[in-house]
Amino acid sequence: MVKKFEYSLRGDRAMKLTQIRQKAAEKKVLFEGDLAKGKFSGGVSMPFVGDMTIKGSYKIVGDKIIVTVSKKPSLYTWDQIDSMMRGFMEDD
DSSP states (O other): OOEEEEEEOOSOHHHHHHHHHHHHHHTTEEEEEOSSEEEEEEEEEETTTEEEEEEEEEEEETTEEEEEEEEOOTTSOHHHHHHHHHHHHSOO
16 A cells, blocks of 8 residues: 655755655665655564565655655554654654
């Protein structure tokens, strides 16, 4: 199942994308792309739990970043995925 999430993108886009990449990297998720679009993937594979990776893409439209998640761990709910993505997108 694929699901889209939309988040506000305030401030300098280049700086914001760098911040998103850094926060995602802390969770072992790699964001690749530019100021218009890109993709992300990552996570871990855990013994006895299985594949805990996430994959998807993003596009920036106006002051929004639209995230499309194409693969998520079955143990996570969509609300948990939204919370994780929001953690990457929001300012500290």
